[in-house]
């Protein structure tokens with residue numbers, strides 16, 4: 001049942017009631033002090049009004065008790081707000097490791113969403129109830145913001161960067177999705193729906209459109225088409241770094257720095273290969289800027305992620321034997 005003019009949006013995620021409790025607390029504190037201050041103004045105006053032209057008010061000296069009271073109580077209150085808010089913020093910034101990953105690409109003026117299994121959606125997202133969902137988001141043009149009021153989550157979506165947002169829906173239903181960052185003429189039309197489904201319905205929905213192949217499979221095709229495989233052999237014999245087990249590992253660079261091979265690093269290495277050159281390699285890779293879309297970059301990233309783990313988590317650049325590579329490759333050839 002939707003009210004005509006609801007004061008608060010529906011609560012449909014695990015975090016929603018917690019965000020609301022903090023908001024109620026802030027509302028209660030501000031209402032209390034607003035009323036207290038207004039009442040005090042009126043009371044003092046009447047109580048201490050000047051009663052005659054000759055009247056001189058008595059000299060008032062400070063009161064230590066009063067000073068301490070109106071310092072300590074507000075200080076304690078704002079500290080409660082700070083600690084409570086920071087605790088909630090940290091919680092909302094840390095997706096559980098078992099979260100369902102979904103890629104989001106924003107562009108003027110639509111949301112493109114891709115499931116790991118290959119399903120693509122526009123302005124709609126189907127997810128199962130009761131499972132944490134992590135969105136990995138980027139933009140093709142300007143800044144957008146992915147806002148689901150019923151989940152109480154909002155995160156800016158930036159060009160050239162990956163941002164994350166996570167939530168755990170706990171109530172099946174359809175919820176509004178908005179772009180919450182002014183992004184041009186049709187910003188107000190950059191809206192959609194989040195469909196939270198029962199797990200069985202979700203499985204049925206998932207198996208509905210598998211024809212296009214998973215992200216990693218499409219990434220592998222692209223890897224061949226773009227001839228990445230000519231230099232990046234899936235062993236240490238190629239002219240370019242071995243990508244097996246790269247994801248999540250520290251990478252040593254020619255300039256002496258060590259960076260983590262996360263989504264942002266892989267994306268940058270595709271679009272601007274000279275930015276971070278792996279130690280022991282030449283900067284011979286051409287840029288793929290303009291040759292691949294943000295969605296294709298995501299497919300390549302998923303393919304690289306699917307290349308498995310290096311045994312023992314050996315850093316990139318260290319030798320890996322051929323046999324262990326084959327056994328750690330879940331992708332069919």
Ligand code: CUA
Nearest residue numbers: 144179181183
């Ligand atoms: Cu996209 Cu506003």
